Amino acid sequence: MDASRREQIDRLNKFLFKSTGLLTITLLGGIFLMLFSNSVLFFLDVSPVDFFTGSQWDPDTKYSFLPLLVSTFLVAVGSMIIAVPLGIFTAAYLSELAPRKVQMILKPIIEMLAAIPSVAIGFLGIVLVGPGLASIFGIQNGLNALNGAILLAVMALPTIVTISEDAINAVPKSHREASLALGANQWETLFRVTIPAASPGLIAAVMLGLGRALGETMTVLMATGNAAAIPEGFLDSVRTITATIAIEMGEVPYQTTHYYALFAIAAFLFLITLVVNFTGEYFANRLRKFHS
Template identity: 70%
Template sequence: MQYKKRIVIDNVAKVLFKSTGLLVLALLGGIFFMLLYNSLSFFFKVSPLDFITGMEWNPTAPTPVYGLLPLIASTTLVSFGAMLIAIPLGIGTAAFISEYASPKLKAFLKPAIEMLAAVPSVVIGFLGIVLLGPHIAEMSNLPNGLNALNGAILLAIMALPTIITISEDAINSVPQTYREASYGLGASQWQTLRKVTIPAASPGIIAAIMLGLGRAIGETMTVLMATGNAAIFPKGFFDSVKTITATIAIEMGEVPYQTTHYYALFAIAIVLFFMTLIANLTGEYFINKFRKFHAV
């Protein structure tokens, strides 16, 4: 009797968990097809090539122009700048916590870093306006500091918890025998970390970087507040920029329903969907590679 009861419970649990997994896939597929359906209404009126390669985004002009390239360039510039800051800081912090920090310091740092991920993006953006922006403006002799550099620094702060946490787990997962073999050959702790531990943990670290990049690309409120929102092709980090996420957030609430402008926002949303999907799939690929490496 007990055996049959356990079988029934196991079967119910299996169906329940399978249903929740399929529901998540269905939701993701529904979002994609909703974006695709509305995007097609836009591409019936505007050439996809003109849309992707256009150098100007001005849908409210007397003759509306829907050029995505400045938005893609702005999003790429801010995200790339964020990674330039976050990658060395994140990997360095993860290596310090894993290899050098005392147990007491580690017990303090890990929750503190995880708490950083809980700070609302609007708070980060506000700090960028009132604290970081004036310093950037003074340093660059500009009227304000709302530019790509401001957004990149703030996105780096937001990506750090993801990069640090996953990188630290990857470094901790490197077998201790690797370190002992290196020490046995006369290598120092720094040489072992640089030549043995980090290369062995590289799939996990790359996964952390890609997931952090996906976090930066998809962020909305912070870049909306701190980058100036100028839909021009950026020439450098001191230019005001307008990212894809900020464009959708600003314009969707005011655009007339079922107009070309309305459908254009779905078109740029599906581009953003693919950008974040590629970043996350790349991260997932390296995570799986990392797991297989340590399962051997």
């Protein structure tokens, strides 16, 4: 193949990659514009003050975003309280302590969690986790924020473990050797050297896991009770933003205030997840620059 032919192929490849990148950005911008334009129509009928400060979501009379927002963050943050220490310690064990045979068994099992359909995990929340919580805490049913948090923690674990393990493996071996040479043992090296050095990647893992939890629909729809009111704790039934959209969009009359209200809450969820994912990417890029 002559030089001119290779140059033409290189130009074609550059054009294709550039076109696909621009297409992705265009699609993302188009989704945001669609959500934003419909949200504007909603705020022509409903005061933003009522939308952000009200205490109840009732499509017949009131459209308050606050109960849905509090419920979403309660479930998502609760899932991170469970998944983050479990995920990071699991990644540290796989990376630093586990024998090779154990790694070969555990890693595929953890990665297979990501392949379980969310509806199956939600079903387990109804028939297994929910009744267990009801029995432990002496409540009528276990369809509450804690149930959703436990299930979302399971769903976020593969993301957190995989990215955390990559971050820990990226720490130069010389860091560990220097720590051991100074008299530190393996545990001291892990907690005082390796994990702090991998912290940008660990933060990225947490943020991306949080984004996974915020965007989940079917599991929280099935397992949290769907009470559209501000919860007082993890044992209260909640309704997340994603569950509200899934429940109401199929039955809402077209081009009504209720219809545009669902676009409004979807737009804010889009912005929240965008910020969370950009934050995760920022820390992931810091890790790459640190080890480049």
